[in-house]
Amino acid sequence: MHRSPRVALLLAALLALVAPARAADPSAADVMKRQREVHRLKDEEERQTLKLVNKAGASKERKLVRYLLSGAGDLDKILVRFQAPRDVENTALLTWEGKDGNDDQWLYLPAVKRPKRIAASGKKNRFMGTDFAYEDLRPENVAANTYAFVGAEALDGVDCFVIDATPATERQAADSGYSRRKMWLRKDTLVIVKREYYDKQGKLEKVESHRKLVNVAGAVWRANEIEMHDVQNGSRTVITVENRVVNKGLKDDFFTETELIR
Amino acid sequence: MFVVVPFFTPSRVPLPRSRWTPQAPSGFVAVVDDPVRPDPDIGATQYAARLRTTMAGWDVSVSYYDGFDHTQSFRQSVSQAAPGVFVPRITPVYPRVKVPGLDFSTTFGKLEVHGEGAFRLIESNGRDHRFQGIAGVNYTQDVGWRWLDQLLFIVEYGRETILKRVQHSGILEKDTSPLVGDLLSDSGFRDAIVGRIQAKLTEDTSVKLSGIADLAVTPSYFIQLKGQHRLTDALHVEAGLDFLTGKPETFWGRWRDNDRFFLVLRYLF
Numbered sequence: 052m053h054r055s056p057r058v059a060l061l062l063a064a065l066l067a068l069v070a071p072a073r074a075a076d077p078s079a080a081d082v083m084k085r086q087r088e089v090h091r092l093k094d095e096e097e098r099q100t101l102k103l104v105n106k107a108g109a110s111k112e113r114k115l116v117r118y119l120l121s122g123a124g125d126l127d128k129i130l131v132r133f134q135a136p137r138d139v140e141n142t143a144l145l146t147w148e149g150k151d152g153n154d155d156q157w158l159y160l161p162a163v164k165r166p167k168r169i170a171a172s173g174k175k176n177r178f179m180g181t182d183f184a185y186e187d188l189r190p191e192n193v194a195a196n197t198y199a200f201v202g203a204e205a206l207d208g209v210d211c212f213v214i215d216a217t218p219a220t221e222r223q224a225a226d227s228g229y230s231r232r233k234m235w236l237r238k239d240t241l242v243i244v245k246r247e248y249y250d251k252q253g254k255l256e257k258v259e260s261h262r263k264l265v266n267v268a269g270a271v272w273r274a275n276e277i278e279m280h281d282v283q284n285g286s287r288t289v290i291t292v293e294n295r296v297v298n299k300g301l302k303d304d305f306f307t308e309t310e311l312i313r
Numbered sequence: 314m315f316v317v318v319p320f321f322t323p324s325r326v327p328l329p330r331s332r333w334t335p336q337a338p339s340g341f342v343a344v345v346d347d348p349v350r351p352d353p354d355i356g357a358t359q360y361a362a363r364l365r366t367t368m369a370g371w372d373v374s375v376s377y378y379d380g381f382d383h384t385q386s387f388r389q390s391v392s393q394a395a396p397g398v399f400v401p402r403i404t405p406v407y408p409r410v411k412v413p414g415l416d417f418s419t420t421f422g423k424l425e426v427h428g429e430g431a432f433r434l435i436e437s438n439g440r441d442h443r444f445q446g447i448a449g450v451n452y453t454q455d456v457g458w459r460w461l462d463q464l465l466f467i468v469e470y471g472r473e474t475i476l477k478r479v480q481h482s483g484i485l486e487k488d489t490s491p492l493v494g495d496l497l498s499d500s501g502f503r504d505a506i507v508g509r510i511q512a513k514l515t516e517d518t519s520v521k522l523s524g525i526a527d528l529a530v531t532p533s534y535f536i537q538l539k540g541q542h543r544l545t546d547a548l549h550v551e552a553g554l555d556f557l558t559g560k561p562e563t564f565w566g567r568w569r570d571n572d573r574f575f576l577v578l579r580y581l582f
Contacts, residue, residue, distance in 0.1 A: 111546060136546040137581040147367075155370060168372055168427075170420040170453060176463065180516035222422075228455075308365065308372070309314065 079198035079214045086241040087125065087193055090271050094120045094301035098294040103181055106285030113139065113179065119190075120301050126150070127190055128306035131178075139179060143311045146189060156185070159311040166308045175228030182257060182279040182288040184228055191216075191243070195223050204235065206244055211235040229256070240264075242272045250283075257281050267297050318359040321351050323407060324383040335497065335567050344392045348385055348405035357381070371419045376431075378412040384499045386438055387485040403485065408439035425451040432476070440484040447471040447502060465511040471502030488529070501564050503529035517543040525565070533559025533566040549579045 101113040114135040120128045126148040133139045140161070147155040156174070159166045174186040196216040204213050216232045218224035230253050235245040242264060248257040261274035277290040304310075327333040337343075351357040359380025366373055385405040392402035416429035428448030435442055449469025456463055487497040505528060511521035524536045539553030555573050559566025 138543070138546050138549065149370075153370075155367065168418045168420060168425055170423050170425045170451070175455060177516065308367075 079200045079212075080193065082212055082236065082241070083191060083193050083196075083198050083214065083216075086236060086243065087191055089241050090273075091121050091125075092119075092268060092271055093298045094118070095267075095295065095297045096299060096301070097292050100291045100293055101181055102289045102291070104287050104289070111180075112136070113181070118301060118305065120303065120306055122148070122303075124150070125193070128303070129189065130306055130310065131188065133179065142179065144178070144185070144188075145306060145308065145311050146185075147306070148189065148192065150194060154189070157308055157311060164312075166311045174226055182281045182286055183290075186227060187248075187259070187279070195219055201233065203238075206235050206237075209244075210238045211244065212238060240270070240272050242274070244274075254283070256283050267295060271297070314363045314365075316361045318361075318380065319355075319357075320353060321357045321359065321381050321407070322383075323348070323350065323381075323385070326385065332571055333568065343401040343403050344394075346402065346404040348407070351381060351407060351409075371417060373417045374415070376412075376414040376416075378410070378414070380410070382408040382410050382433075382439075386440070386487070387497065388438070388483050389485045390483070406438040406484075408484075409436035410434060410439065411436060423452055423454075425453075427451070435479055435482075438482075438484060439479060440482045440486060441478045442476040444474045444476055445472075445500070445502065447507075449507065460514055461512060462515060463513040465509070465513070467507070467509040467511075469507040471505040471507060473500055473503040498564050501525060501527050501535070503527070505529070527559075527564045529564070531560055531563045531566075533557075533563035535565045547581050549581070550577070551579070552576045 095118070097117045099115050099117060101115065102110055103113065104110045112135070113133060115131055115133045117132075118130040122128055127146075128148070129146045130143065131145075132141065132143040134141075141159070142161060143159040145157045145159075145166070149155060154174070156169045157166045158169050175184050177183065178185050178188060195218065197219045199215045199217075200212065201215045202213045204211055212235070214234045214236065216234060217230070218227050224230075228250070229248050230251050231249045233247040233249070234243055236243050242261070244261045244264075246259040247255055248259070250256040258280045260278045260280075261276075262278070263275035264272050265275055267273050273292070273295065275292045275295075278287060279290075280287040359378075361376065361378045361380070363374055363376040365375075386408050388404040388406050390402045390404070391399050394400045411434045412431050413434075414429065414431035416427070418425065418427035420426070426448075427450075428446065430444065430446030430448075433443045433445060447469055449467060452466045454464040454466070485497065487499060488503065506526045507524070509521055509523040511519060513519045518541070520538075520540045522536070522538050524534065527533050527535075534557070536556040536558075537553055539551060541549065541551040543549050553575055555571070555575070557565045557568045557571055559569060561567060561569065
């Protein structure tokens with residue numbers, strides 16, 4: 052990875068903040084909160100290509116654009132719209148993050164021609180045939196999970212925190228498709244580089260890998276390639292970010308039901 | 314949101330010999346005119362506006378429509394067929410209506426609750442002011458089996474209430490008319506229960522069973538069983554069965570001979 056002097060300074064400041072916290076025996080939740088804070092942008096727009104590969108190796112491709120607006124109280128608004136192929140073109144999902152994981156979500160299916168509010172149970176369903184569940188596509192919701200350190204490990208030669216996340220309440224456990232998630236965060240940049248998802252029976256279900264990390268603004272890093280591998284059924288989905296624009300000035304009124312149907 | 318439609322375009326109605334066109338009872342004789350469309354001038358301009366918001370997890374919107382009903386009403390008069398011989402004369406017309414409405418939706422855990430209602434207030438060519446409303450719930454059950462991913466249940470209740478008759482309108486009663494019963498009715502939701510069970514077997518395959526029970530006056534029913542499968546991203550196939558039951562003079566029963574099997578191949582490009 053290439054680092055500019057400005058980024059190096061920011062990272063040094065970040066590590067200075069982390070180091071005393073570690074000395075004071077910081078909690079995993081503190082690290083996750085810091086991770087969320089450090090990598091927040093005012094807004095971002097990503098054009099992505101999704102490659103869906105089934106167990107037999109047959110593949111399909113989807114194209115989408117994803118918009119995100121950071122809101123007050125650490126709550127984001129996210130709009131995802133499919134652009135290809137033709138049968139899913141203009142299908143869109145709008146999420147307003149809510150406190151304690153109680154999100155508002157609306158799905159727009161062009162065939163129905165009107166946005167539909169979807170219930171919490173829908174969050175664990177897979178998004179448009181990919182290996183990503185709706186809940187996997189949202190930023191880490193620190194308030195909705197309980198975090199615990201399970202160790203430290205080098206991944207691709209880089210030191211990482213290894214943190215377990217479990218739903219914070221029974222309600223969140225019921226809404227989630229997972230019993231727990233295990234995450235690897237780089238210690239230098241606090242970027243999540245790997246996640247393991249465990250099903251309700253505690254068996255490993257999916258592994259998510261973040262690759263081709265790029266510094267997009269200040270101390271903010273993003274992955275230009277994310278792979279979700281369903282180890283139980285053998286399928287995988289690879290998200291490749293083709294283009295990214297950050298802090299372009301997206302407004303609140305862009306993240307509305309009205310925008311979903313455009 | 315504000316919409317202006319300067320020109321009126323009526324809904325397509327079934328051709329006279331279509332199997333979906335209600336057949337008059339044998340022995341019933343009348344002169345039926347061509348439909349009278351609104352004049353193509355500024356007076357036929359239609360307007361609609363909608364304001365919506367989300368508050369504390371509730372989606373709420375109010376709307377207003379000032380325009381034409383796109384299905385016909387029937388003005389009745391008498392025509393002299395020969396000296397001393399008079400026959401009923403029916404002229405299809407389009408009612409001008411003002412329609413304030415309201416809708417809402419929210420979720421309670423796995424349950425999605427929604428409803429909408431509108432006051433259909435007649436300006437011209439109508440027989441009565443009505444309130445029409447429908448409300449229901451969706452419940453999604455994640456199954457997660459290999460061949461059954463998810464079940465969706467929908468139950469709704471629709472109701473139509475006559476608020477006030479328009480005096481001397483000259484418009485034929487569409488519902489439960491003498492001789493023709495519900496044959497002219499254009500609403501299957503006067504007192505109706507709507508239900509659907511949809512099984513998403515895989516991401517590409519689903520089966521759904523839908524039904525509408527019209528309980529107004531004499532019950533009649535529409536039931537549809539439909540399967541859908543995505544062969545490729547571009548090629549989809551769907552097949553199903555339609556059942557329409559009830560007495561001949563009821564809303565769905567008038568099409569009782571129209572039970573059908575259908576198979577549709579759709580290619581997207």
